[in-house]
Amino acid sequence: MASRLAACAAVLFTASTASVMAQSAMQPAGDVPQSSSADATEADAAIPAAAPGEAPTGAVGGMGDVNLYPRRVVISGRERSATVGLYNRAAASGEYDISISDMMMTPDGRVVDLGSVADPAAVSRVKVASPYLRWSPRKVVLPASEAQLVRIMVRVPPDLPAGEYRSHFSAVSVPPLDDGLSIEQAAGGQNGGVGVQIVPRFGISIPVIVRVGETTAQASLANLALQRGPQTVIKVTIARQGTRSVFGDLTVTAPGSKAPVGQLKGIGVYTEIDERTVQVPVDPALDPALYANGAKLTVTYTDDDYAPGQVLAKADFVVK
The missing domain is CATH 2.60.40.10 (Immunoglobulins)
Incomplete structure (x- = not known):
């Protein structure tokens, strides 16, 4: 042809x-x-x-x-x-x-x-x-x-x-x-x-x-737990209230460590849902004693949208 x-x-x-x-x-x-x-x-x-x-x-x-x-x-x-x-x-x-x-x-x-x-x-x-x-x-x-x-x-x-x-x-x-x-x-x-x-x-x-117009938003953290496995993670539920979405970074810290135990950036909860559960990977290079049973960890959710740098929510938990 x-x-x-x-x-x-x-x-x-x-x-x-x-x-x-x-x-x-x-x-x-x-x-x-x-x-x-x-x-x-x-x-x-x-x-x-x-x-x-x-x-x-x-x-x-x-x-x-x-x-x-x-x-x-x-x-x-x-x-x-x-x-x-x-x-x-x-x-x-x-x-x-x-x-x-x-x-x-x-x-x-x-x-x-x-x-x-x-x-x-x-x-x-x-x-x-x-x-x-x-x-x-x-x-x-x-x-x-x-x-x-x-x-x-x-x-x-x-x-x-x-x-x-x-x-x-x-x-x-x-x-x-x-x-x-x-x-x-x-x-x-x-x-x-x-x-x-x-x-x-x-x-x-x-x-x-x-x-x-005017919008509002509040956030809180719940159901914090460490889950061990091939990739150890920290499970966190972000709860949202108000007429605005929330968007920010999750950081997990431990006493005595300058480096965060884990960090997850750019986590949002849109207005059509009230909560979202995420998993923050634990840094495998850190000393496991930092997140051993009985260790205290702090999870902070920092705004990267409406008021960048402002702490939206913060919670402590003890590893079990």
Whole structure:
């Protein structure tokens, strides 16, 4: 045949990360402070400088070659826009679809597509921001080691009740439409055969949080326990109250040790859940006597969102 036909079916997989939570919000990840004040935002921020092929400090990356900065977006007060930087760390150019989607956090910290949740009561607790968000551009082509800004704009109706609203900004790679294979090549040299090529679509998501009016949040720690195993961890339940999510770092300390026994950064609890249980890995390089039976440990949850550096919750427990 004079023309070449691509006989490959692309099976698309989207791998999203959060959240910072880092979420995350899709997965626990560190975060850069949004500001030192409650009403500040990342609005119209310039792209931070970074070496070619690298993303700036505070960016979040997934399985692909694209990074996003910041790790989460918070818009509050009188701000009505924000920007997200996309960084292509690959040696080749890449094309990415930009979208806003609605997701829900589960009590175990997973962030799932809201449409996949069958429980109406759980869905009703999610306050989405997508109806009030616009963004541009919606498709980005990035040369190797280049970056570009995507602008997010929010329009809040005057009668919108006070509270926190959230959706998720996603950048998903676009595979080539035609990889140039002939039908004979796609068939793998077998008569009558049809080849199928799996083309993964790697993606990454960050939360976009819109706070309207006065919001409140309190946190507490409960059910602290050390769990021994191949990877010794400290289990902690973070309880949240109020109309705002909480986001911060968990640090476990022991008397007589300058280094933390364990640390987990970028842990959030969104408004649709009241509590979340996490596991803080214990540093295996430390003296096991620091967390032996009878040892006293302190767990501190430090804000990295509304008032960075402020202690949200603190609790002691004795290892059993």
